[in-house]
Amino acid sequence: MKHIQWFPGHMTKAMRMMEESAALVDGVLFILDARAPAATFNKKLKKLFGAKPVLFVLNKCDLADDAATDAFLAEIGKGAPAVKCTATAQGAAGRIAAKLPELLKDKFAKDAARGMNRPPRLLVAGIPNTGKSTVINAMSGQKRAVTGDKAGVTRGKQWIRCAGFELLDTPGTMPPSFEDQALARHLAYIGSINDDILDIPSLALALLEELAASYPALLAARYGIDGGEPLAMYEQVCRARGFLIRGGEFDYERAARALLDDLRKGRLGRVTFERAENFRGYFA
Ligand SMILES: Nc1nc2c(ncn2[C@@H]2O[C@H](COP(=O)(O)OP(=O)(O)OP(=O)(O)O)[C@@H](O)[C@H]2O)c(=O)[nH]1
Ligand SMILES: [Mg+2]
Structure with a gap:
């Protein structure tokens, strides 16, 4: 598929802002998406925090594969405190505060x-759309930070006072380049890269291939897919969801968006794109 490019201009500025912010705090909450913990871990960002203690928060556990989440929690926990949560559900604030x-x-x-x-004072950091602002709202007990289901909702930094501590919300911070295209695709699947810069049909093909390898039963249940080449699976999604245009042609574009939407909203089922055993030592 087409190489996923990222235009680093304002991210260089964002990295500088994060470095300045880190100097103001006692520790960092590094929010990862449990569906793609490695892709949402930004090594360059972690380096900026220097000696500040970091708590890794595996968020969106309701959308991820439980066994995979626990394996990542154990792997990350070898080097730093780590906790899993669902920021949109009860109990997340308590789980984080306990750490x-x-x-x-x-x-x-x-x-x-x-x-x-x-x-x-704590800095809340991470890649776009991992749930930083939602975690802050859960911990403050109020809807103080703006949230949204796309990348780039938080634009500037904002202090939020909570009972007993203060949290600094920050805009999502991307690595200046994507060295690993497989990981870049994971970010695209989960909505951490703005869809406008992506080739959505090729992303759908790659996603179907990955799901067929790891979660074939989910594809069978939602679209009646029973293996086959990626293109044949794609056309089955078009058929199953009724995305046809005049003359019996498939509406690939709409089907791709529907597939991504099904994944992101959890309608496909719980999915994790990475396996902890392939990322030994990666988070250290
Ligand atoms: N299912 C589910 N959705 C979540 C969870 N946490 C956050 N979300 C949703 O994910 C989307 C992004 O959340 P935000 O809190 O805006 O994410 P952010 O990291 O602040 O995003 P940026 O400011 O754009 O970097 C929103 O639609 C949230 O409702 C979770 O644990 N589970
Ligand atoms: Mg935000």
């Missing part, structure tokens, strides 16, 4: 030694 004493133990020890009690 803060471990994350901030040095700050709390230092404060205690000096007889101080400054509320911790």
Whole structure:
């Protein structure tokens, strides 16, 4: 398929902004999408945080494959505190807050030694659309940060005061380049890259190929797909969803958008595109 390109101009500026923001906080919540933990991990971003403690939050667990999520949680947890959650459901804030004493133990020890009690400040960082603003709303108990189901909703940084700590919401930060095209495709599937710069039909073909390899039963259940070449599967999606145009031609474009929408809304079922055993040491 066509190479996924990213235009780094404003992302270079975004990386600089993140570096400045990291200097203001006691720790970082690095939000990953549980459906693609490796693709949503930005190594260059993590480097900017230097020695600041990082808590990895595997979000959108309701859309991901449970076994894969737990394997990633164990892998990431070897090097840093990590937690899984569904920011749109009850309980996410409590799960994250329960990890803060471990994350901030040095700050709390230092404060205690000096007889101080400054509320911790945390930077919430990650790739576009992973749920940063939704996590912040869950933790503040109010809809303070704007959220939306596309990449690039948060435009500038914003402090949100919560009970006992302060959170800094930031715009999604992309790596300046995609060295690994398989991982770039995962970002495209889950909606972390703006659809306007993507070739949607070729993305659909690649997605069908990956799903046929890892989750054939989900394709069978939703579209009646029973194996075959990617193009034949694609045409079956057109047939199953009734995307035909005059003369019996297939409406590939609409079918591709419907397939992506089914995936992103969880109608296809719970899917994870990566396996922890292929990413040993990757998050360190
Ligand atoms: N199913 C599900 N959807 C979620 C979850 N967390 C967030 N979302 C949805 O994902 C979309 C993106 O959430 P945001 O909080 O706006 O993501 P963001 O990381 O702040 O995005 P940018 O500001 O664009 O970088 C929204 O439609 C949320 O409702 C989750 O745990 N499960
Ligand atoms: Mg946001």
